Amino acid sequence: MSVPMRTERDPVALATALEAAEARLLSIMQTVPDAMIIIDESGRIESLSTTAERLFGYSLDEIAGKNIKQLMPAPHREQHDSYLKRYLTTGERRIIGIGRVVVGQRRDGTTFPMHLTIGELRSGNKHYFTGFIRDLTDQQVTESRLNELQSEVTHMSRFTALGEMASTLAHEINQPLTAIANYLKGCQRLLERIDGEPALVLRDAVSKAADQALRAGHIIRRLREFVARGESERRVESLPKLIEDASTLALIGAKENGIAVSFRMDPSAALVLADRIQIQQVLVNLIRNAIDIMTESSGRRELEIGTMTNADETVEVSVSDTGAGLAPEVAAHLFQPFVTTKRKGMGLGLSICRTIVEAHGGKIWVDAKPSGGTIFRFTLRTAREEMDLAE
Numbered sequence: 001m002s003v004p005m006r007t008e009r010d011p012v013a014l015a016t017a018l019e020a021a022e023a024r025l026l027s028i029m030q031t032v033p034d035a036m037i038i039i040d041e042s043g044r045i046e047s048l049s050t051t052a053e054r055l056f057g058y059s060l061d062e063i064a065g066k067n068i069k070q071l072m073p074a075p076h077r078e079q080h081d082s083y084l085k086r087y088l089t090t091g092e093r094r095i096i097g098i099g100r101v102v103v104g105q106r107r108d109g110t111t112f113p114m115h116l117t118i119g120e121l122r123s124g125n126k127h128y129f130t131g132f133i134r135d136l137t138d139q140q141v142t143e144s145r146l147n148e149l150q151s152e153v154t155h156m157s158r159f160t161a162l163g164e165m166a167s168t169l170a171h172e173i174n175q176p177l178t179a180i181a182n183y184l185k186g187c188q189r190l191l192e193r194i195d196g197e198p199a200l201v202l203r204d205a206v207s208k209a210a211d212q213a214l215r216a217g218h219i220i221r222r223l224r225e226f227v228a229r230g231e232s233e234r235r236v237e238s239l240p241k242l243i244e245d246a247s248t249l250a251l252i253g254a255k256e257n258g259i260a261v262s263f264r265m266d267p268s269a270a271l272v273l274a275d276r277i278q279i280q281q282v283l284v285n286l287i288r289n290a291i292d293i294m295t296e297s298s299g300r301r302e303l304e305i306g307t308m309t310n311a312d313e314t315v316e317v318s319v320s321d322t323g324a325g326l327a328p329e330v331a332a333h334l335f336q337p338f339v340t341t342k343r344k345g346m347g348l349g350l351s352i353c354r355t356i357v358e359a360h361g362g363k364i365w366v367d368a369k370p371s372g373g374t375i376f377r378f379t380l381r382t383a384r385e386e387m388d389l390a391e
């Protein structure tokens with residue numbers, strides 16, 4: 001805007017120029033997509049953008065001339081005047097030009113997180129401050145949901161990994177226990193044929209050892225039953241939502257590793273009967289494995305997550321990668337525990353996936369892609385809205 005010198009001497013032209021400047025400011029405040037608030041040096045609101053009106057729930061007419069502290073919750077509300085005074089006397093910048101996450105308060109008293117950047121403007125010997133506000137509500141909701149999900153799934157996977165280990169151990173320990181019990185029975189039979197004090201003591205000791213072997217077997221059986229029962233809670237769930245949540249979690253860092261992700265969702269594969277956390281755990285395991293294998297090689301890095309409805313009231317979920325494919329030494333035992341090619345791997349992920357999918361009445365398998373890479377697939381039972389809390 002150029003203001004000719006003569007306007008200083010010409011009050012009419014000056015007023016016109018001022019009016020034009022004001023109209024321009026008004027039009028900016030009405031159209032700018034950001035929430036913007038202009039205050040003077042005493043904290044009085046001069047102007048606010050339409051987006052700010054919507055965000056805080058006040059109209060410009062109601063709030064103009066009021067102190068900006070009205071848009072803040074305690075303790076800033078009480079202290080804002082002194083913040084301003086301190087800045088004007090010391091020039092010490094705590095937020096101006098820096099930007100910070102603070103809390104705003106709407107007209108109805110509710111508060112929300114916002115990112116505030118403040119710009120300073122001097123006109124003559126007056127100060128004005130312009131606040132640019134970004135509402136962080138959605139971002140924080142997403143972040144906290146993600147954290148929640150992550151801790152649920154991590155907790156669950158530790159629990160399941162423990163269960164899987166217990167089950168494998170139970171199976172492995174049961175065999176030697178049975179052998180011990182059989183040997184002891186043999187000893188008992190032999191000892192019955194021998195007379196004398198030492199034989200009696202021995203018979204007693206062997207019988208006690210046999211009891212203990214039985215007891216150990218019993219404990220192991222109880223453990224297996226507990227693991228087999230699991231804590232599964234199946235409900236009618238939206239499959240696309242399940243996949244969206246699990247992928248958000250599993251795909252953290254994927255983009256940075258150059259992995260292109262695509263979704264091929266069958267719109268008719270909508271509702272499934274599932275324990276949400278457990279199925280998310282399956283998806284997270286499969287997606288993380290796919291990312292791991294692709295980041296190991298320099299080839300194409302394409303991950304595709306898909307769904308498909310089958311004729312038999314099941315849906316098929318697939319996770320396909322363009323990695324190096326299955327190592328021959330693990331291919332035959334892939335879904336068994338402790339099978340891994342990773343230095344830090346436990347080899348429990350896929351066996352947990354199998355346990356979970358089979359507990360849901362589904363199947364899990366893997367196919368090699370002719371073009372390289374693998375596709376893991378699993379099935380789930382489809383559900384209808386009214387089936388809630390089935391089985």
Ligand code: ADP
Nearest residue numbers: 289290293325340341342345346347348349350
């Ligand atoms: P872990 O990840 O701890 O090794 P898993 O049971 O999840 O345990 O995986 C077992 C093994 O299966 C891996 O070590 C890897 O060799 C192989 N594997 C899993 N997913 C893939 C995949 N998408 N492509 C190639 N190999 C895979």
